[in-house]
Amino acid sequence: MVVVVSESPEYKAIEAWVAKGIPHLRELLGSPERNAELRLEAEGMVMDYARQRLTPETMGLLFALARATGVEAKRDAMFGGVKINETEGRAVYHVALRAAKGEPMLADGVDQEPLVQSTLEKIATFSEAVRSGSWVGATGKPLTSILAIGIGGSYLGPEFLYEALKAYPKIGKKLDLRFLANVDPVDFARQTVGLDPETTLAVVVSKSFTTAETMMNANVVKRWLLEKVPEISKHVVAVSTQLDLTTKFGISEANVFPFGDYVGGRFSVHSPVGMLPLALAYGYDACAEFLAGARSMDRHFMTAPLESNLPVVLGLLGLYNSTFLGYACKALLPYSQALVRFAAHVQQLDCESNGKSVAMDGTPLPFETGEIVFGEPGTNGQHSFYQLLHQGRVVPCEFVAFASSNADVAGIKPISNHDELMCNFFAQPDALACGQDDPDPHKRFPGNRPSLSILVRDQVSPFTMGQLLALYEHRVAVQGFVWGINSFDQWGVQLGKVLAKQVAKAIESKDTSAFNSSTKALLDTYLKNKK
Numbered sequence: 001m002v003v004v005v006s007e008s009p010e011y012k013a014i015e016a017w018v019a020k021g022i023p024h025l026r027e028l029l030g031s032p033e034r035n036a037e038l039r040l041e042a043e044g045m046v047m048d049y050a051r052q053r054l055t056p057e058t059m060g061l062l063f064a065l066a067r068a069t070g071v072e073a074k075r076d077a078m079f080g081g082v083k084i085n086e087t088e089g090r091a092v093y094h095v096a097l098r099a100a101k102g103e104p105m106l107a108d109g110v111d112q113e114p115l116v117q118s119t120l121e122k123i124a125t126f127s128e129a130v131r132s133g134s135w136v137g138a139t140g141k142p143l144t145s146i147l148a149i150g151i152g153g154s155y156l157g158p159e160f161l162y163e164a165l166k167a168y169p170k171i172g173k174k175l176d177l178r179f180l181a182n183v184d185p186v187d188f189a190r191q192t193v194g195l196d197p198e199t200t201l202a203v204v205v206s207k208s209f210t211t212a213e214t215m216m217n218a219n220v221v222k223r224w225l226l227e228k229v230p231e232i233s234k235h236v237v238a239v240s241t242q243l244d245l246t247t248k249f250g251i252s253e254a255n256v257f258p259f260g261d262y263v264g265g266r267f268s269v270h271s272p273v274g275m276l277p278l279a280l281a282y283g284y285d286a287c288a289e290f291l292a293g294a295r296s297m298d299r300h301f302m303t304a305p306l307e308s309n310l311p312v313v314l315g316l317l318g319l320y321n322s323t324f325l326g327y328a329c330k331a332l333l334p335y336s337q338a339l340v341r342f343a344a345h346v347q348q349l350d351c352e353s354n355g356k357s358v359a360m361d362g363t364p365l366p367f368e369t370g371e372i373v374f375g376e377p378g379t380n381g382q383h384s385f386y387q388l389l390h391q392g393r394v395v396p397c398e399f400v401a402f403a404s405s406n407a408d409v410a411g412i413k414p415i416s417n418h419d420e421l422m423c424n425f426f427a428q429p430d431a432l433a434c435g436q437d438d439p440d441p442h443k444r445f446p447g448n449r450p451s452l453s454i455l456v457r458d459q460v461s462p463f464t465m466g467q468l469l470a471l472y473e474h475r476v477a478v479q480g481f482v483w484g485i486n487s488f489d490q491w492g493v494q495l496g497k498v499l500a501k502q503v504a505k506a507i508e509s510k511d512t513s514a515f516n517s518s519t520k521a522l523l524d525t526y527l528k529n530k531k
């Protein structure tokens with residue numbers, strides 16, 4: 001198998017195809033046969049990629065590249081619990097979190113299913129006790145507010161889910177859930193506004209239980225609680241893989257929700273990291289549905305042929321745009337306010353996974369990997385950065401929408417509010433692709449701007465969210481498999497953390513002499529001015 005994918009004949013064949021020149025999208029879209037071939041229906045969703053700058057022939061070349069780089073074998077190894085995260089010597093086994101009850105999930109020869117299921121049962125029981133009021137705080141009051149403390153993968157996925165399901169009509173009682181992520185003391189001040197320690201449950205979410213921001217915030221919250229309650233055992237629980245550290249913090253094992261260290265932070269939303277806050281806020285049924293949605297997408301990813309495999313096609317399209325067409329960015333544009341934190345979650349998932357520059361064996365890569373991800377729900381984004389998308393830089397766009405709304409409003413116009421939203425979902429991709437000529441160059445739309453559209457037949461629900469997040473997780477993996485990188489480590493976040501510790505020592509000692517003159521001048525200004 002090739003080490004550096006760009007040396008393979010399959011890669012060179014795609015380069016050669018691109019070099020021949022690609023017709024304008026306006027022209028490509030003129031072929032109904034081509035358009036029909038570039039539409040995929042599976043898992044209750046339609047993915048239309050007719051507005052990508054390619055033809056079915058190009059797709060054939062991309063599938064050949066996927067096969068040559070062993071995508072199927074690598075996927076099977078991931079699902080088999082093999083240690084494919086070679087630089088950290090770990091399995092990549094978040095799929096075990098949503099496997100069916102009773103299905104053996106072996107990693108390192110050990111079945112992970114019992115731990116996954118017993119933790120889910122623990123979440124169900126505990127969340128029900130809190131929600132029903134039978135679990136009371138140290139002063140005898142039921143706990144009505146949840147403060148989830150965590151950052152990165154221990155924050156973005158759970159927050160995405162909480163926001164996504166806020167208007168889901170099938171959820172009865174909703175508890176107040178807040179997220180404290182930033183070490184900025186202003187975040188603590190903002191998140192605790194109106195909270196009463198006597199009725200607050202803090203959930204400390206940290207896989208490693210060493211993350212500086214989370215530990216600092218957990219200690220600040222502990223102190224804040226103890227100002228009003230005599231002891232914290234009923235007010236602080238943890239989600240972590242590090243039982244020794246949670247015990248050291250003062251949380252008994254009974255109040256810890258564990259998971260295996262084969263679950264990477266950015267892939268942990270289906271673990272207790274996401275499930276405990278979700279169950280507390282909305283009830284355990286939402287978790288069960290969410291996991292079933294992910295399981296359904298997992299099965300599709302495992303069994304569908306590459307040509308009709310949603311994560312594979314989505315991954316290959318992103319890779320084509322970035323590696324072969326040279327587009328550095330991608331915009332995620334959900335036409336759904338519920339998905340307000342979708343781009344933020346996928347940004348971490350994607351950028352932390354695939355922002356690498358060496359192959360699995362350390363060989364430097366002669367091409368860029370990863371895509372710069374940003375986005376905003378439509379139609380809000382249209383009034384913000386779409387000017388650039390239409391007439392400025394070319395950014396491949398991914399539009400996501402739902403056939404039904406959680407809360408439609410009818411009767412204001414002949415069409416409903418959801419219809420009005422959807423008009424934009426259908427119009428924008430054609431405006432980008434086809435453009436429009438005009439004698440005034442300022443009013444000219446060049447078009448030829450690629451996008452794809454995902455239309456979910458259903459509405460935003462725990463199930464469809466489970467599918468969607470699993471789709472994007474697998475898409476990231478597929479891209480990494482083809483690029484030949486390790487999508488599952490994140491060494492790039494270490495250096496900044498080490499330097500910050502050196503700065504902390506300088507602030508404590510007020511000695512800034514060890515830094516270069518630029519940093520020293522800034523630090524001295526800080527020390528002189530801070531109040």
Ligand SMILES: O=P(O)(O)OC[C@H]1O[C@H](O)[C@H](O)[C@@H](O)[C@@H]1O
Nearest residue numbers: 152153154206207208211265493
């Ligand atoms: O869950 P934790 O161990 O606290 O980690 C929280 C986050 O910290 C690190 O900076 C990693 O880059 C993230 O991938 C991780 O999700």
